[in-house]
Amino acid sequence: MRTLVAGAILLLAFSAPAHAYLHFSITVGGRSLDVKWRRSPVRWFAADRGAAGVSAADVQAAVTRAFATWQAVPTASIAFEFVGSTSAEPFDDDGISVLGFQAHPEMERVLGATSFLIDTTSGEIVESDIFFNSAFPWSTAGAGDPARFDLESVAVHEVGHFLGLGHSALGETELRPEGGRRVLASGAVMFPIAFGRGNTLDRELQPDDIAGVSSLYPEIGFRQQTGTVRGQVLRDGVGVLGAHVVAFNPRTGELIGGFTLSRDGEFEIAGLSPGPHVIRVEPLDDAELESFFSARTPVDVAFRVTFHHRLVVAPRGGAGERLTVAVQPK
Numbered sequence: 001m002r003t004l005v006a007g008a009i010l011l012l013a014f015s016a017p018a019h020a021y022l023h024f025s026i027t028v029g030g031r032s033l034d035v036k037w038r039r040s041p042v043r044w045f046a047a048d049r050g051a052a053g054v055s056a057a058d059v060q061a062a063v064t065r066a067f068a069t070w071q072a073v074p075t076a077s078i079a080f081e082f083v084g085s086t087s088a089e090p091f092d093d094d095g096i097s098v099l100g101f102q103a104h105p106e107m108e109r110v111l112g113a114t115s116f117l118i119d120t121t122s123g124e125i126v127e128s129d130i131f132f133n134s135a136f137p138w139s140t141a142g143a144g145d146p147a148r149f150d151l152e153s154v155a156v157h158e159v160g161h162f163l164g165l166g167h168s169a170l171g172e173t174e175l176r177p178e179g180g181r182r183v184l185a186s187g188a189v190m191f192p193i194a195f196g197r198g199n200t201l202d203r204e205l206q207p208d209d210i211a212g213v214s215s216l217y218p219e220i221g222f223r224q225q226t227g228t229v230r231g232q233v234l235r236d237g238v239g240v241l242g243a244h245v246v247a248f249n250p251r252t253g254e255l256i257g258g259f260t261l262s263r264d265g266e267f268e269i270a271g272l273s274p275g276p277h278v279i280r281v282e283p284l285d286d287a288e289l290e291s292f293f294s295a296r297t298p299v300d301v302a303f304r305v306t307f308h309h310r311l312v313v314a315p316r317g318g319a320g321e322r323l324t325v326a327v328q329p330k
């Protein structure tokens with residue numbers, strides 16, 4: 001889901017996320033399974049209507065570009081096929097994946113959302129739908145329109161969910177006096193809070209998005225060519241749950257984030273360009289916690305931003321030594 005300002009959450013509550021950058025997962029018989037497509041190409045339909053200023057053909061073209069952006073990631077192996085336009089609605093469980101406009105004036109902060117139908121024995125996605133909220137003004141202009149939201153940018157974000165990706169916490173926001181948050185900088189299309197009207201930056205994936213989709217749908221060689229950093233975040237010797245762990249590669253400039261996902265504070269960030277990384281651990285305080293974890297998850301945000309005391313090497317094709325990052329209470 002893409003929100004104008006924080007406040008909305010993913011429509012489906014999955015048990016607990018399993019991996020870095022957040023992949024959706026379900027637990028079956030005590031095992032955590034990634035929620036993902038298991039057949040490629042994934043077939044999709046476009047709803048046969050537009051919205052004010054955007055024709056049905058414009059929608060289909062913008063969504064096609066959004067799918068092509070994910071399909072073009074060289075380290076990921078997933079493809080899409082446009083089947084045709086349909087009078088079916090997004091968010092109906094009808095066995096076909098439909099993307100298009102729907103009017104939701106009651107959802108004042110939601111630009112778009114993604115739903116899933118999953119096989120709960122295997123985690124396979126069998127259907128996923130996306131609606132774009134026609135209560136907002138939209139544009140598909142090549143350079144964007146300062147008065148309207150860029151449909152392609154929001155489509156790239158929602159297609160990330162469609163693939164099984166959750167939100168990334170790589171972004172900085174500030175609270176707005178009138179409520180909600182404003183994005184100051186974002187290091188991932190999968191950051192939960194959208195840029196404002198006219199902004200088209202999210203048409204392009206960032207390294208964090210690319211690592212997320214590649215680890216979920218790895219192309220042959222992805223794991224051999226990239227490296228992993230893993231370890232544990234502790235406060236007073238106790239694991240920290242829900243800490244945001246960021247790996248920065250000073251050589252490439254890539255910034256890739258993960259989370260501690262268990263009570264023992266364990267994290268793992270895969271898909272890194274091999275070499276030394278700066279590791280920063282920070283509390284999840286730039287968006288609503290529910291954008292990342294279910295409301296029941298006891299996420300710890302009461303600690304200070306901490307840099308690991310030395311560079312950490314992500315070796316090609318494997319994981320380096322486990323690191324322990326001790327954080328101080330706020």
Ligand SMILES: [Zn+2]
Pocket residue numbers: 001002003157161167191192
């Ligand atoms: Zn979202």
